Every structure is written in structure tokens, then in C-alpha cells.
Amino acid sequence: MTAAATAAQDAAAGRDAGPGCPGIAAAAGPDIAGPDIAETGVPETGVPEAGGIGASGVTAAAAAVPVAPVRPGAACAARVGGGPLVLGVRHHGPGSARGVRAALDAEKPAVVLVEGPAEADALVALAGDPGMRPPVALLAHAVDDPGRASFWPMAEFSPEWVAIRWALDRGAAVRFIDLPAAHTLAAADPTWDDGEDEVSGSGLRIDPVAELAGAAGYEDAERWWEDVVELRGDGDPTAPFVALAEAMGALREAYGHGGHPRDLVREAYMRLQLRAARKEFGDAVAVVCGAWHVPALTRKTTVTADRALLKGLPKVKTEMTWVPWTHRRLARRSGYGAGIDAPGWYGHLFAAPDRPVERWMTKVAGLLRAEDHPVSPAHVIEAVRLAEALAALRGRPAPGLDETTDAVRAVLCEGSDVPLDLVRDRLVVGDVLGEVPADAPAVPLQRDLTRRQRTLRLKPEATERDLELDLRKETDGDRSRLLHRLRLLGVGWGERAAGRAGTGTFRETWRLRWEPELHVRVAEAGVWGTTVEAAATARARSRALAATALADVTALAEHCLLAGLGDALPAVMRALADRAALDTDVAHLAQALPSLARSLRYGDVRGTDTAALAEVAAGLAERICVGLPPACAGLDADAATAMRERIDEVHQVLGLLPGADELTVRWTGVLRRLADLDRIPGVLRGRAARLLLDEERIGDDEAALLMSRALSPGTPPADAAAWIDGFAGGASGGGLLLVHDERLLGLLDAWLTGVPAEAFTDALPLLRRTFSGYEAGVRRTLGELVARGPGSAGPAHSVPGVPGFAPTLDRERADAVLPLLHLVLGSEALE
Known part of the structure; x- marks a missing residue:
């Protein structure tokens, strides 16, 4: 590492390693070896048809070609001697970008070769379109599997972007020379798995920047890079780059492929493309690539050896386009392999x-x-x-x-x-979001989505924002349907958020943020149709046929109503009727009913016909009323707790169903049966009694009778505590009810004061568990109410004669706690 250390020190000091050389702009960074998220693959041009080889075949073939060391000045000498100009860069470095621009201005090459997927040659002209505003990215996806996709991002300060724009502005040719996406996207195949490839006898993968920074005496690699390249003055911007290129040569000599054997395959392809360009344009060629690749591109190899590395690579059929990108997604913390710490700061330095x-x-x-x-x-x-x-x-x-x-x-x-x-x-x-021209290639679904976004004035933004919708307005209704359809397609542009409090169903609040990855989701959804509505309809029909759980079908029906997919509802309703007829589990029916009941509310505000839905919902309600009591018998604690949630949900939505009055009468009878049957778990009996009391279907005396039966001495303490939890536990909202309803507080107090001392000791831990579910403020308020006695809430709420309450403090009862305090505090005397 002597050469690397010397070169790094020279670079840090700003010294040039080769006099008279225009310079090689070297790069640094975690992804100094490759461009972006996806960086492997091989083009079809000049490469044998892919036949597929084993992982060991790729690695062994790559390892068979040694990486020759680069002596000081070797890369520069190639240029001085008439060879191509090889500019090694950091993929998102403003210093590298300035160096590239200065070197191209000085040399004026006829063709610029850029590290990137070869298929992008067909899209390069769009980079000069006035409607193209970086950051943008090349997006490639497999035609048969759109979810298999990769991005190659470029910012305004990316050297590759600067090189492309320089060439387009001056009429020079531009070509991409890295492995094409056809093989990059085949990287999901095990033959492309790097695994734990050993590097010089170890399993390490080196960070070139960290190595060079350490050799120069820096602990922070980013700080070293800033000092060497980004913060240099107005002098020669290429001055330190030859020394950096030599350091890369020393690293490649010491570490070979550095833990990335696929780089050798990529570099073989780049050399083939470089030879083809020199054959066509002579030596008026400039190459812009990661600095890690410079030693490999400037050494001599044979065409036969390079083609041997590329033989038989797997490939898939791909499509490619430009998509908007964001500074946030260029950041390393987003998980981007070639990311930088501060995209906004680097953009500022460049501009x-x-x-x-x-x-x-x-x-x-x-x-x-x-x-x-x-x-x-x-x-x-x-x-x-x-x-x-x-x-x-x-x-x-x-x-x-x-x-x-x-x-x-x-x-x-x-x-x-x-x-x-x-x-x-x-x-x-x-949070800058780039833009691409309207005529950029895109799947039909993306084009339709773009049209709808413009029509509805819903501009994609990188920043998170809330959108309030009033569904009574035509535009807001269309916006809601679009967002719901996209969610059905798996395009999570918007998430439902809590809005203004109210009981109306005509308001919706959405939290929107557009992420670049959503372009992949749109491409994936393109298999369902060419428009958002058609694709969402087809997707809903497919999900209805595939659904096996009744609750899934009811949720899908609700989603179809929200999204305004009237053409999908018949298929969903058939699936719903079939599942409902075959499902005999009352818990499943109870879980499915709330979604249907909520859906019935959308008919008025959204103008949707819900007659068929109402018929199915009414049938489910009838079956629940018949089957619920037997289904509740003999449940264990966990199942009883889950069933209590189902009962609460059904109770809340029955009023939304057709024939609500008749159903309410039947439901009241079901709750009475649950409250009276001893074989029903205590938590369900208590909850049924509480619902009946809330609806004034039973009086105070009857509620007190049910409570006394549940809490009689013969009742097991666990069952008694479960009854209390169902009747007034924290999960039932009993705390606030006790605060505002002295009647209910009196009932509980009457039972507590009547429990024998020996039984109270056994029940106390279970009761404490129940009431500990109340919020601290609720517990404090209840204590104050008990201390003040009956009528404390005012004359309108007073309940005279409630046992356990008194207008003044009972000092004798209060003093009973002193011995316990003495024991806990260890004090000799308590005042």
C-alpha cells in the first residue's frame, strides 16, 4: 500500500502526479466501483447469446484474468500518447463533475462514453429536452416481471449527467458502455450471487475511499473527499485526479476486484465498447466511469479474453425509460448503495x-x-x-x-x-423532485395516471403533505377515487389520515408523498390494464376470485365502493355471496359485517348503488343473531376477548343496515341471552349487560341484579373479574363512563362495599388489573368523586343514598392505612 499512501498524500496536498497530463478525474465513495442501485448485466451487441452459467463459472472466469497494477502516470501516459481520455469520477460528486466539464472543454472529444446500461443509448437525446430537470433516473424493468427493476439516478452535479449534457450541447456522440439492463435484471438469478467471495484470502469487501482516506491520515472518508476534491479553489480542478487514479491502481493491485467479482465482467464489456468506439472515432474518445474501473480500462487485454468473461450470461427482456428522482433518494440513509450524505449540500456547491x-x-x-x-x-x-x-x-x-x-x-x-x-x-x-418530458417512454398505465394527475391538479411532490377532500365536490370526489384505485393497485402514493372530527362520510384526509419507486409499482400494475380504472377493476375481480376469507371479500367490496369501481362490484358480490353461504363461523360473519355496513353509507355521498350489498349485509346480520349465543359458549380467555371485539363492532353498525329497527330488537334479545347464560364467559356476559344498560334496555335494578349474580361468593374470582372487565374495564371505555355516570359508579360501589372481607382480599388483585386500564387522569377523577361523595357532579347528576359515599371524610377508615404505611416506609411514627 505504499503507492496508495503516497498517491493519497499527494492528492490531499493538491500535487499532480504526472506533469503535462490533462488529468484523470478520480472518484471516491462507497460505490466508487459502480454507478447505482443496479450495475451488472451484459448487452446483446457483440456478446454470445445467454445460455446461463453457474456462479462459480462467472467468478472463476473473472478471477482468471489478473488485474495488472497501474504504475504512476500510466493512465495519464495513455492520453498523452494519443489514447482515449479516461475520467474516473465519483458518481455524485460536484468536484468530479466540474473536473469532467473542464477536461471535456479542453479535449473536445468526438464521442463521450458513460458508465450506464447500454440500452440507454436510445434515451440519451431526452436528456437535452427542456422538460428534463434533474434529479432523474434511468429505470429498467423486466417486461414479464415489472417488479424486477433497477434505477440509475443522476443529479445535476453527477459527472455522468454533466458529460451527457456537454456532448448534447456540442453535437458529440454519447454512448453508454456498462452491462445492459437485460443482464443486470438477471442478477436475481443465483448465478449472479456474489455470496461470500474471498478477497486476498479474506471475506472483506473494501471501501476504496476509506482506504485512501486512512492512507492520507483521515478518519472520516467523507471529510477527506471534500478536502481533496469538493472544497478546492478556482485552480486546475483536475490537478489531484491523476494521483487518485494511481491510488486506485495500487488498490486494485492489492485487492483485485475488491470483493465484487461482477466488476470484472462489467469491465470486460466496457473494454469491448471502448475498442468499438476507438475503431469508429479514433482517439477522440472520452470515458466517464467510476474511478475504481480506471485501472481495468487502461490496461491491455485481448478481445478473446474479454468475450470469454461475457459468454453465456443470463438475460431477460427489458424496457427502459427516464423517471423523476429526488435528492432524498440520493442520500445514503435511504439505502441507496451509491448514496452520499448531503445531496442538497453537494447540489449547492455545484450550482x-x-x-x-x-x-x-x-x-x-x-x-x-x-x-x-x-x-x-x-x-x-x-x-x-x-x-x-x-x-x-x-x-x-x-x-x-x-x-x-x-x-x-x-x-x-x-x-x-x-x-x-x-x-x-x-x-x-x-426534497427536490425532478421532472421528465411528457414524451418519455412509459407504460400506458403511467401515461393515463399522468393525465389524471394533471386533470385533477394533483402534482406529485417529494414532500409529505395533507390533502383534505370534500366528496360532495366533483373534483374532490374524482381525486378520492383515483387515490383509492391506486391503493388497490399497490401504488401507495397516498395514505388515509385522521381528518377533522365529525360524523359525516363526505370528508377524507390523505397524506401524500411521491417516491421514485412508485414508478415500478405502476409498471407492475400495468399488467392489469392500460388505464387506472380498468387496471383497478381487473385487479379487484382477480382478488375476489382468489379470496378465501369472508372478511377479505367484504373489505374488497368496501374498497370497490370507495374507488367507484362499479364494473367490479358484480364479481365481488358473487364471491361475497358464495363465501357468506359457505362460511358457518359466526366470528368470521361478525368480522365481515362492519365493512359491509360502512359501505352502505357511501351510496348517498358517492352515488353508488348498494342494493345488492344491503341484501347480503342483512342476511349476515340474521345469521349472526341466530348463531352468536351458541358460538360464545365455552370460549377460552383469548377467544372470548376476540369475540368481545366482534360483538362491539356488530353493535355499532347494526343501525346502518336496512330494517335497523327490527334488527335492533332481535339484537337486544341476543344480548339478553348472553347476559343471562352462565356458560358464557364472564367478559362477554359483562359486556352484554353493559351494552344493554347503555341502550337503556335494562334498568338500574336489573343491572345490579346481573352484577350481584356475577360477583356472588360462589363465582370463581377469575370469572368475576372478567365480568367486571367486560362491564366497566378500560377496554370497554368504562373509566370515562364512571366519571360521568354516578348511577354506574354507585352500582359498582354498592357491590364493592357488600363484598365480605375474606372474598374482597381474593378479588382485589383482579379488580386492580381491571381498573389499571384506566388513564391516570380518569383514576384521579374517580378518586376525587368517591372522596366528595354523592351528588358531586352537581344537582342534575346527584344520586341520593348511594351506598359507600359520604359528604365528609371517614377518618376512621382512612387511618386504617397507617400501619401499612409504617411498614412500607419503615418509619417509627407517622403523624
Whole structure:
């Protein structure tokens, strides 16, 4: 590693390793070896048909070709001697991008070769369209399996993008030379699995930037890269790059493929494309690729050896297009393999013509002011001075992200990390969403979705925002149907959110955020149809046929109504009727009924015919009323708890069904049976009694009789506690009811005061478990009510003569706790 250390030190010091050389813009970063999320594959041009080979075949063939070391100045000498200009870059580095632009301006090549999937040649002209605004990405997906997809993102400060735009602006040819997506997407095949390939006797995969940063004496690789490339002044931007290229050669000599054997296959293909370009254009060729590949592209190999590495690779039929990307998805924390820590900061460094620190602080001040943080021009001036002072103290060529962040925290944010987190999210990372021309290739479903978005004025945005809809308005109704249809297709652009409180069904609140991956979901959904409505209809019919659970079909019916898919409802209703007729499990019927009952409400506001749905719902309700008591007998504790939830749901929705009055009478009879039958679990008997009391179907005396029976001495303590939990437990909302209903509080107090002392000791732990479900504020209020006695809620709510309450404190009963306190506190005397 002596050569790497020397080259890294030279680069850090800004020294050129080869006099008279225009330079090789070297790259650094976690993905210095490859472009983006997907970076393997082989094109059809000049490559034998894929026949499929084993994983060991790829690795062994790749390993058979040694990576020759690159001596100092070798890459540069190739250019001086008339060879192609090979520019090794960091894929999303503004310093590399500036170096590429300067080198291309100086050399003016006839063709620019860019690391990227070969099929993108057909799309390169779109990069010059006025409607194309980075960040954007090349998206490739398998035609027969759209979910198998890969992206190649490019930002405005990506060297590849700069090279493409330079060539298009000056009439030079542009070609992509990396393995085509046809083979990249075949990487899901086991033959492309790197596994635990050994590197120089170890299973390590090296990080080239970390290696070079460590050789230069840096602990932070990102800081080293900033010092060497990003923060350099207005001098020769390519000055340090030859030294970096030599360091890459030393790393390749020491580590071979660095833990990525597929790189050798990719590099073999790149060399073939480079030979073809030189044959056509002579030496007026420039190559823009990851710096890790520079040593492999500048060494001599034979065509036969390179083609041997490519023989028999698997492939799939693919389609490719441009899609919008976001700065947030360029960040490393998003999981992007070639990601960077601060896309927004790098974009600023690339775009700022001068005074980048002053312009950055001004941008931060604008953001903070927009969020009502008091920031003055004096704050900006002091923040700039502090950043420059920190850079000088730390020996950096200019203030970097660390210095500017520290200055922003100390001056603009007054030491608080709360506004600083906002700066990091909005500016350091950023939420920029790119745009692509309308005529970019896309699946028909994507085109229809784009048309609907424009018609409904629903612009995709990278930032999260809430959308309030009033379904009584035509446009809002169409927006709701579009979002529901997309959810049915698995395109999660919007999620339902809690909106304004109210009982109406005409309001919806959505939380929207467009993510680049949704383009893949749209491509996947394209198999169902060419329009959003047709695809959602076909998808709903397919799910109805495949559903086996009754609740799944009822949920699907509800979704179809929300999405306005009238053409899908007949198939869904047939499946619903079939499942309902065959399903004899009352729990399943009870679980399915609420969705149907809620769906019936949508007919009025959405104009949907729900007659067939109402008929099925009424039939389910009848079967539940008949079968519920037998189904509740003999349930264990867990099953009884689940059944209580089903009973609550059915009780809440019966009023929404046709013939609600008659059903309510029948349901009251079912609850009475549940409350009276001893073989029914206590939690269900208690819950039934509570529902009857809430609906005033039974009086206080009858409720007290049911309670006394459930809590009689002969009742097992566990069953008694379960009854109390069903009647007034935290899960039943009993806490607030006890606070506002002194009648119910009196019933419970009467039982508690009448429980014999020996039985009370056994029941106390179970009762404490029940009432511990109340919120702290509810428990405190209940204690105050008990202490104040009856009528404490006011004359309108007073219940005279309730046992257990008194107008004043009973000191004798209160003093009974003193011995226990003495024991707990260990005090000799208590006042």
C-alpha cells in the first residue's frame, strides 16, 4: 500500500502526479466501483447469446484474468500518447463533475462514453429536452416481471449527467458502455450471487475511499473527499485526479476486484465498447466511469479474453425509460448503495458560482425565517465568520459541511438541534423532485395516471403533505377515487389520515408523498390494464376470485365502493355471496359485517348503488343473531376477548343496515341471552349487560341484579373479574363512563362495599388489573368523586343514598392505612 499512501498524500496536498497530463478525474465513495442501485448485466451487441452459467463459472472466469497494477502516470501516459481520455469520477460528486466539464472543454472529444446500461443509448437525446430537470433516473424493468427493476439516478452535479449534457450541447456522440439492463435484471438469478467471495484470502469487501482516506491520515472518508476534491479553489480542478487514479491502481493491485467479482465482467464489456468506439472515432474518445474501473480500462487485454468473461450470461427482456428522482433518494440513509450524505449540500456547491458559504448561510436563513425563527443579517454574517474560523482551526482548505453545520447550530439556531434538524432535512438532504418530458417512454398505465394527475391538479411532490377532500365536490370526489384505485393497485402514493372530527362520510384526509419507486409499482400494475380504472377493476375481480376469507371479500367490496369501481362490484358480490353461504363461523360473519355496513353509507355521498350489498349485509346480520349465543359458549380467555371485539363492532353498525329497527330488537334479545347464560364467559356476559344498560334496555335494578349474580361468593374470582372487565374495564371505555355516570359508579360501589372481607382480599388483585386500564387522569377523577361523595357532579347528576359515599371524610377508615404505611416506609411514627 505504499503507492496508495503516497498517491493519497499527494492528492490531499493538491500535487499532480504526472506533469503535462490533462488529468484523470478520480472518484471516491462507497460505490466508487459502480454507478447505482443496479450495475451488472451484459448487452446483446457483440456478446454470445445467454445460455446461463453457474456462479462459480462467472467468478472463476473473472478471477482468471489478473488485474495488472497501474504504475504512476500510466493512465495519464495513455492520453498523452494519443489514447482515449479516461475520467474516473465519483458518481455524485460536484468536484468530479466540474473536473469532467473542464477536461471535456479542453479535449473536445468526438464521442463521450458513460458508465450506464447500454440500452440507454436510445434515451440519451431526452436528456437535452427542456422538460428534463434533474434529479432523474434511468429505470429498467423486466417486461414479464415489472417488479424486477433497477434505477440509475443522476443529479445535476453527477459527472455522468454533466458529460451527457456537454456532448448534447456540442453535437458529440454519447454512448453508454456498462452491462445492459437485460443482464443486470438477471442478477436475481443465483448465478449472479456474489455470496461470500474471498478477497486476498479474506471475506472483506473494501471501501476504496476509506482506504485512501486512512492512507492520507483521515478518519472520516467523507471529510477527506471534500478536502481533496469538493472544497478546492478556482485552480486546475483536475490537478489531484491523476494521483487518485494511481491510488486506485495500487488498490486494485492489492485487492483485485475488491470483493465484487461482477466488476470484472462489467469491465470486460466496457473494454469491448471502448475498442468499438476507438475503431469508429479514433482517439477522440472520452470515458466517464467510476474511478475504481480506471485501472481495468487502461490496461491491455485481448478481445478473446474479454468475450470469454461475457459468454453465456443470463438475460431477460427489458424496457427502459427516464423517471423523476429526488435528492432524498440520493442520500445514503435511504439505502441507496451509491448514496452520499448531503445531496442538497453537494447540489449547492455545484450550482454556486462564487461565495458558496455566504450563499449557503443566506439560504439557511431564508428557510428559518419561513418557519418563524428570528434570523437577522447579522446572524448570517457571524455564521459565515464562525464557519471560516472553524475551517482555519481544523486545517481545511475551506469551510465544509461540518463547519457550516456547526456555525448554523451555534449562531442561527442558537445552540438548538430542533431547527437544525429542519435545515438538515430541507437543505442538507433536500426534497427536490425532478421532472421528465411528457414524451418519455412509459407504460400506458403511467401515461393515463399522468393525465389524471394533471386533470385533477394533483402534482406529485417529494414532500409529505395533507390533502383534505370534500366528496360532495366533483373534483374532490374524482381525486378520492383515483387515490383509492391506486391503493388497490399497490401504488401507495397516498395514505388515509385522521381528518377533522365529525360524523359525516363526505370528508377524507390523505397524506401524500411521491417516491421514485412508485414508478415500478405502476409498471407492475400495468399488467392489469392500460388505464387506472380498468387496471383497478381487473385487479379487484382477480382478488375476489382468489379470496378465501369472508372478511377479505367484504373489505374488497368496501374498497370497490370507495374507488367507484362499479364494473367490479358484480364479481365481488358473487364471491361475497358464495363465501357468506359457505362460511358457518359466526366470528368470521361478525368480522365481515362492519365493512359491509360502512359501505352502505357511501351510496348517498358517492352515488353508488348498494342494493345488492344491503341484501347480503342483512342476511349476515340474521345469521349472526341466530348463531352468536351458541358460538360464545365455552370460549377460552383469548377467544372470548376476540369475540368481545366482534360483538362491539356488530353493535355499532347494526343501525346502518336496512330494517335497523327490527334488527335492533332481535339484537337486544341476543344480548339478553348472553347476559343471562352462565356458560358464557364472564367478559362477554359483562359486556352484554353493559351494552344493554347503555341502550337503556335494562334498568338500574336489573343491572345490579346481573352484577350481584356475577360477583356472588360462589363465582370463581377469575370469572368475576372478567365480568367486571367486560362491564366497566378500560377496554370497554368504562373509566370515562364512571366519571360521568354516578348511577354506574354507585352500582359498582354498592357491590364493592357488600363484598365480605375474606372474598374482597381474593378479588382485589383482579379488580386492580381491571381498573389499571384506566388513564391516570380518569383514576384521579374517580378518586376525587368517591372522596366528595354523592351528588358531586352537581344537582342534575346527584344520586341520593348511594351506598359507600359520604359528604365528609371517614377518618376512621382512612387511618386504617397507617400501619401499612409504617411498614412500607419503615418509619417509627407517622403523624
